Amino acid sequence: MTPVDRPPHDERATVASQRFNEAKIIYNLPFNDLLFRAQQVHRANFDPNAIQMSRLLSIKTGGCAEDCGYCSQSAHYRTGLKASKLMEVGRVLAEARKAKEGGATRYCMGAAWRNPKDRDMNALVAMVEGVKALGMETCMTLGMLTPEQSAQFADAGLDYYNHNVDTSERYYSEIITTRTFEDRLETLANVRDAGIKVCAGGILGMGETAEDRISMLVTLANLPAPPESVPINMLMPIPGSKLADAAPVDPIDFVRTIALARILMPLTHVRLSAGRTGMSDEMQALCFFAGANSIFVGDTLLTADNPGEDHDTALFRRLGLKPMELESSR
Ligand code: SAM
Ligand code: DTB
Numbered sequence: 001m002t003p004v005d006r007p008p009h010d011e012r013a014t015v016a017s018q019r020f021n022e023a024k025i026i027y028n029l030p031f032n033d034l035l036f037r038a039q040q041v042h043r044a045n046f047d048p049n050a051i052q053m054s055r056l057l058s059i060k061t062g063g064c065a066e067d068c069g070y071c072s073q074s075a076h077y078r079t080g081l082k083a084s085k086l087m088e089v090g091r092v093l094a095e096a097r098k099a100k101e102g103g104a105t106r107y108c109m110g111a112a113w114r115n116p117k118d119r120d121m122n123a124l125v126a127m128v129e130g131v132k133a134l135g136m137e138t139c140m141t142l143g144m145l146t147p148e149q150s151a152q153f154a155d156a157g158l159d160y161y162n163h164n165v166d167t168s169e170r171y172y173s174e175i176i177t178t179r180t181f182e183d184r185l186e187t188l189a190n191v192r193d194a195g196i197k198v199c200a201g202g203i204l205g206m207g208e209t210a211e212d213r214i215s216m217l218v219t220l221a222n223l224p225a226p227p228e229s230v231p232i233n234m235l236m237p238i239p240g241s242k243l244a245d246a247a248p249v250d251p252i253d254f255v256r257t258i259a260l261a262r263i264l265m266p267l268t269h270v271r272l273s274a275g276r277t278g279m280s281d282e283m284q285a286l287c288f289f290a291g292a293n294s295i296f297v298g299d300t301l302l303t304a305d306n307p308g309e310d311h312d313t314a315l316f317r318r319l320g321l322k323p324m325e326l327e328s329s330r
């Protein structure tokens, strides 16, 4: 069979495996060569000393129907977390105001849902409109969205939607069984088609192989358009969850993954996300050198700890980093 009359899905598989092989070669470069290359790509596209700062708020906590093996909020595990209902719009806006005063330029609201219910849409839309009116970028992460819900959020002016693929397609069902990798891609397509910017990444340290990490990044980089934002989380092991005792990820492998993300997605904001409380300043410095240029600020993520403002101010001073201005963030 010649390449011309090969069925399209075979062709796609061939291209995907070529891209995977190329990415694997990059990932396995000598560490200095990999970091040099990542830093070159980074400098060609960004101010290397500017870091975008996002703030998270859990607007609906715990009691989630999904069984994500890493999560404190899944109703399938006894993690000791107290569940609560959707927060009132006024409270969300009061928290967003405080985040703005703390220097965050993007406000990310997360809910422990498989998907939002239509009855919640009015309140969610009011949150987006209210946070935008404060002059911040808005992001939501609420689980799966239909095309109609995506269009409603686009109309409200939602800037970003976060929906992580979390790991490779191969490894996905080891971590989550209540939905599929394909479901995740479908929501990402709905969000993209509605004209909302995409934030999609994953978690390292869930027992995956280096190939799984590479494959996850190749998937993200080869979406019809790469995500504008790619959060790379280091697993924060949650007592009671399925992954409570997962072996920690090797810090050098973590930095390699950041560097590969930067090289495969030159224009994307790569976010050093959950897990910074478990990283030394030196490891974070290497991540920034490898091309990470976004963090979550504030002393909590959704339910877990994050280095507080004092620590991050000291880190920025030590490394000569500065907050990225809103105009220059993409
Ligand atoms: N329920 C929505 C969903 O799953 O898309 C939004 C919230 S969910 C908590 C957002 C992301 O946080 C997950 O996709 C996962 O990548 C990350 N995350 C959750 N728990 C984590 C943990 N213990 N350590 C690291 N990352 C975690
Ligand atoms: C992402 O990739 N990381 C953030 C955000 N997207 C929503 C969430 C991290 C959650 C860490 C665990 C917790 O706070 O419960």
Ligand code: SF4
Residues within 6 Å of the ligand: 064, 065, 066, 067, 068, 071, 072, 073, 074, 075, 111, 112, 113, 114, 143
């Ligand atoms: Fe629910 Fe999201 Fe946690 Fe999965 S990651 S259990 S969908 S809150």
